Amino acid sequence: MELEKFSYDNGIVRKFAYATIIWGITGMLVGLIIALQLAFPLFFNEYLGFKYLSFGRLRPLHTNAVIFAFVGNGIFTGVYYSLQRLLKARMWSDKLSAINFWGWQFIIVCAVITLPMGMTSGKEYAELEWWIDILITIMWVAFGWNMFATILKRRVRHLYVAIWFYIGTFVTVAMLHIFNSFELPVSFFKSYSWYAGVQDALVQWWYGHNAVAFFLTTPYLGLMYYFVPKAANRPVYSYRLSIIHFWALIFLYIWAGPHHLLYTALPDWAQSLGVAFSIMLLLPSWGGMLNGLLTLRGAWDRVRDDVVLKFMVVALTCYGMATFEGPLLSLKFFNSIAHFSDWIVAHVHVGGLGWNGMLTFGMLYWLFPVMFKTKLYSKKLANFHFWIATLGILFYAVPMYWAGFAQGLMWQEFKPDGNLEYEFIDTVTKLRPMYMLRSFGGLLFITGAITMFYNLFKTAKQGTFIANEAAEASPLLKAPSKIKGENWHKAMERKPVKMLVFSLIVVAIGGIVEIIPTAIVKSNVPTIESVKPYTPLELEGRDLYIREGCYNCHSQMIRPLRFDTKRYGEYSKAGEFVYDHPFQWGSKRTGPDLAREGGKKSNYWHFSHMIMPKETSPGSVMPAYPWLRDDKLDYTIIDRKIRAMQTLGVPYPIGYDAQAEADLKIQAFEIAKDIYTSNPDNKEFTNAEVQELSETELVALIAYLQRLGTDISKTKK
Amino acid sequence: MGVIFLLIGVSIVIAILFLSFFLWASKTGQFDDDYTPSVRMLFDDNKESENQNKE
Numbered sequence: 001m002e003l004e005k006f007s008y009d010n011g012i013v014r015k016f017a018y019a020t021i022i023w024g025i026t027g028m029l030v031g032l033i034i035a036l037q038l039a040f041p042l043f044f045n046e047y048l049g050f051k052y053l054s055f056g057r058l059r060p061l062h063t064n065a066v067i068f069a070f071v072g073n074g075i076f077t078g079v080y081y082s083l084q085r086l087l088k089a090r091m092w093s094d095k096l097s098a099i100n101f102w103g104w105q106f107i108i109v110c111a112v113i114t115l116p117m118g119m120t121s122g123k124e125y126a127e128l129e130w131w132i133d134i135l136i137t138i139m140w141v142a143f144g145w146n147m148f149a150t151i152l153k154r155r156v157r158h159l160y161v162a163i164w165f166y167i168g169t170f171v172t173v174a175m176l177h178i179f180n181s182f183e184l185p186v187s188f189f190k191s192y193s194w195y196a197g198v199q200d201a202l203v204q205w206w207y208g209h210n211a212v213a214f215f216l217t218t219p220y221l222g223l224m225y226y227f228v229p230k231a232a233n234r235p236v237y238s239y240r241l242s243i244i245h246f247w248a249l250i251f252l253y254i255w256a257g258p259h260h261l262l263y264t265a266l267p268d269w270a271q272s273l274g275v276a277f278s279i280m281l282l283l284p285s286w287g288g289m290l291n292g293l294l295t296l297r298g299a300w301d302r303v304r305d306d307v308v309l310k311f312m313v314v315a316l317t318c319y320g321m322a323t324f325e326g327p328l329l330s331l332k333f334f335n336s337i338a339h340f341s342d343w344i345v346a347h348v349h350v351g352g353l354g355w356n357g358m359l360t361f362g363m364l365y366w367l368f369p370v371m372f373k374t375k376l377y378s379k380k381l382a383n384f385h386f387w388i389a390t391l392g393i394l395f396y397a398v399p400m401y402w403a404g405f406a407q408g409l410m411w412q413e414f415k416p417d418g419n420l421e422y423e424f425i426d427t428v429t430k431l432r433p434m435y436m437l438r439s440f441g442g443l444l445f446i447t448g449a450i451t452m453f454y455n456l457f458k459t460a461k462q463g464t465f466i467a468n469e470a471a472e473a474s475p476l477l478k479a480p481s482k483i484k485g486e487n488w489h490k491a492m493e494r495k496p497v498k499m500l501v502f503s504l505i506v507v508a509i510g511g512i513v514e515i516i517p518t519a520i521v522k523s524n525v526p527t528i529e530s531v532k533p534y535t536p537l538e539l540e541g542r543d544l545y546i547r548e549g550c551y552n553c554h555s556q557m558i559r560p561l562r563f564d565t566k567r568y569g570e571y572s573k574a575g576e577f578v579y580d581h582p583f584q585w586g587s588k589r590t591g592p593d594l595a596r597e598g599g600k601k602s603n604y605w606h607f608s609h610m611i612m613p614k615e616t617s618p619g620s621v622m623p624a625y626p627w628l629r630d631d632k633l634d635y636t637i638i639d640r641k642i643r644a645m646q647t648l649g650v651p652y653p654i655g656y657d658a659q660a661e662a663d664l665k666i667q668a669f670e671i672a673k674d675i676y677t678s679n680p681d682n683k684e685f686t687n688a689e690v691q692e693l694s695e696t697e698l699v700a701l702i703a704y705l706q707r708l709g710t711d712i713s714k715t716k717k
Numbered sequence: 718m719g720v721i722f723l724l725i726g727v728s729i730v731i732a733i734l735f736l737s738f739f740l741w742a743s744k745t746g747q748f749d750d751d752y753t754p755s756v757r758m759l760f761d762d763n764k765e766s767e768n769q770n771k772e
Contacts (some may be wrong), residue, residue, distance in 0.1 A: 085761075086757075086758060106771065156757075158743070158747060158750070158754050158759050159747060160753075160754050164742075167738070168735065169729065171734060171735075172731060173731075175727060175731055179723075179724075179727055195720055199720035199721075202720055202721060202724060203720055205723050206728075226758070227761060229755065229758065230758075230759065234759070235752075235755035235756045235758075235759060236755045237755060239751050239752055240751040240752075242755075243748055243751065247735075249741060250735050251732060253736065254728045254731060254732065255728065267721075269720060450759060682760040
């Protein structure tokens with residue numbers, strides 16, 4: 001048997017590893033800042049009340065940074081390292097690897113710039129604007145191309161189970177991203193989701209759930225199946241189980257998305273489908289978790305000494321906890337308490353900090369000494385990192401669970417006379433201590449990550465890096481099924497794999513481009529007659545609502561539950577959202593629901609509330625928005641926005657785009673005048689003052705807020 | 718709710734894709750040996766490795 005000499009590309013692994021660390025710390029830092037904003041809102045309003053730092057803009061940056069920058073680079077680090085070795089082949093193209101790396105970092109930089117500026121599509125975990133979405137698609141395809149091409153030139157016939165997880169990740173994320181990111185650009189900085197209301201919600205959570213499944217779970221399970229056996233130097237507990245784990249997981253996960261929309265305006269049967277699949281998911285998830293933990297059977301004594309294994313054990317334990325909790329939360333009973341509360345925040349952080357964070361740390365502590373041919377610089381510091389990170393998770397999760405239970409139960413509490421026991425603000429002030437503790441947990445966790453950076457940097461410095469690690473293996477051609485002269489057969493056998501992947505994606509994209517405009521727009525026909533499109537001013541206000549990220553803290557979805565309807569009014573109906581591109585149902589109630597906010601308070605109340613929330617609502621943790629009062633509303637592209645809405649099926653009269661600006665000004669003037677008239681301290685005002693106020697962003701936002709949920713009551717009158 | 722058919726359609730396409738992956742894998746004998754691969758991946762093929770398991 002002739003051995004082929006080749007080398008593994010470690011350079012790309014090192015690049016991704018450093019990116020993982022740097023973006024990880026950045027993402028965690030942003031998380032810490034927003035945690036502190038909720039714990040100490042007054043301080044931030046007083047001293048750091050810049051619009052670019054406000055909660056609604058930074059929270060998407062935090063989620064995007066930790067998911068796509070930290071975990072994303074973590075995936076690439078692990079895949080680029082393990083794939084080459086499992087296939088005994090160098091990556092197919094160093095150029096594609098480099099494009100993948102620099103392209104991905106460029107996307108992250110774009111996110112860091114655009115999100116604080118308020119450029120967002122307003123869909124959770126998919127906030128980046130349309131042109132960044134296109135870049136993501138291109139970079140993802142570059143990654144997939146490189147991976148599949150490497151698989152095709154492999155020297156090991158068998159695809160180790162980790163590779164299956166990578167393939168599953170690539171294919172599904174590509175699909176999810178493309179379908180959820182369907183949007184109509186209005187300008188370079190603004191686009192509208194192609195879908196509206198319930199439809200948008202369904203697509204969004206089909207995506208959102210599967211982003212958790214196929215970006216945070218399957219690739220990391222692949223990494224787990226490679227790095228845990230490697231670190232323990234023993235085979236996985238059951239290879240057979242790992243194969244069953246993969247196939248069961250991949251077939252079940254994709255159907256569980258609707259459990260994010262329990263009790264909403266989504267049809268019941270879709271909700272039940274989601275619940276059923278969520279329950280079933282427990283089996284493969286725990287199968288995988290146990291498979292990982294049992295790999296250490298008979299080697300538990302080594303967990304005591306080996307810091308890498310420690311990280312991995314905690315990661316697997318957290319994976320087990322999060323995947324037990326997931327099915328639990330998808331049950332309607334638990335969901336009615338947990339939904340919109342901090343319980344969900346606790347849940348995702350057990351997964352994020354525990355599973356993704358700890359596995360990434362374990363992997364990096366293993367990779368650096370191996371790649372730099374040296375020993376870890378300081379075991380002591382690594383142990384310190386382990387303990388402070390584990391404590392950090394506890395200090396984060398326990399208060400958040402507590403907060404979730406407390407708030408969820410307080411919302412449901414009735415007095416004997418049938419009225420609600422607590423005002424919403426009571427539940428907010430109750431949580432302040434928990435928000436402080438959570439920030440402390442985050443601080444511990446990030447401290448650990450910084451220690452790791454130092455430790456790994458020192459490790460790298462004391463070692464010698466081999467960018468191209470020499471290796472040798474016999475070529476695959478000698479496999480028994482391949483006989484000389486039968487090359488055509490080999491080609492035939494290989495082509496289907498390649499063809500299948502790329503052609504199906506291409507076909508799906510092409511087909512969908514045709515399907516969506518017809519199928520979706522047609523089904524947007526109003527189901528409630530009195531529900532009318534937004535006026536131009538309200539539309540602009542809605543765009544501001546999206547820009548400021550209000551949906552991060554306010555839901556617009558009143559569930560048909562007594563405590564919800566009692567507090568907020570009649571439950572939300574699917575037909576009310578047919579003109580909402582994108583939907584703004586939200587997923588968290590740090591503040592109250594706004595679905596029926598219209599008409600509840602005066603224009604003047606909203607005016608003072610936005611400038612200083614603490615004045616109107618003592619104890620509120622909402623940031624102040626003084627810039628909305630100072631900045632002039634930019635309505636220069638309102639005509640284009642109206643036309644875009646018309647394209648999406650919103651029934652504005654033909655030619656209304658020309659009329660929009662005039663209508664906008666009239667409505668703005670009315671509201672501004674009303675604010676002046678109803679201001680108790682300021683009885684005298686001039687038309688010029690009203691004019692000045694009417695041109696501000698705040699008036700547009702108030703117009704939108706006052707419209708929310710009011711259409712439906714017009715039928716009754 | 719037209720979009721739900723789209724989503725179900727896309728999900729089924731993905732499921733079929735994975736099913737064909739699975740069938741291809743089973744047919745080409747990917748899963749015939751459900752033990753050796755787990756051990757083989759532990760071997761490092763680079764010469765200067767300190768790993769005690771040499772190929």
